[in-house]
Amino acid sequence: MKALSIRQPWLFMILQKYKDIEIRAWNTTHRGLIYLHASKKFDTVGYEYLKGRGIQMPLKNHFDTGKILGTANLYKVIKFKDVNDFYSYEERHLNSPS
Numbered sequence: 001m002k003a004l005s006i007r008q009p010w011l012f013m014i015l016q017k018y019k020d021i022e023i024r025a026w027n028t029t030h031r032g033l034i035y036l037h038a039s040k041k042f043d044t045v046g047y048e049y050l051k052g053r054g055i056q057m058p059l060k061n062h063f064d065t066g067k068i069l070g071t072a073n074l075y076k077v078i079k080f081k082d083v084n085d086f087y088s089y090e091e092r093h094l095n096s097p098s
Helices: 008-013 045-052 083-088
Strands: 005-009 031-044 067-074
Touching: 005 067, 008 031, 008 045, 008 067
Parallel strands: 005 031
Antiparallel strands: 031 067
């Protein structure tokens, strides 16, 4: 089975169902079940960004890393046409464009 490595706290946001779109620069033809792997690297900038949005999360040292934490069904890939399109999905992906 395929796996997708995602840095914390983004994987936490997916597993808690706050985020259902994962941003990637590459495309895939895979559809179906995938493992969700917590990268060993932690995204501190992303953590602070999410906290700045008022999202409650565990302390940084309480996130699991370096292991499979769940599964997801990859059923669609969205290609953003422009920055306005990116922002139209902001509440689903939670990412900053920078």
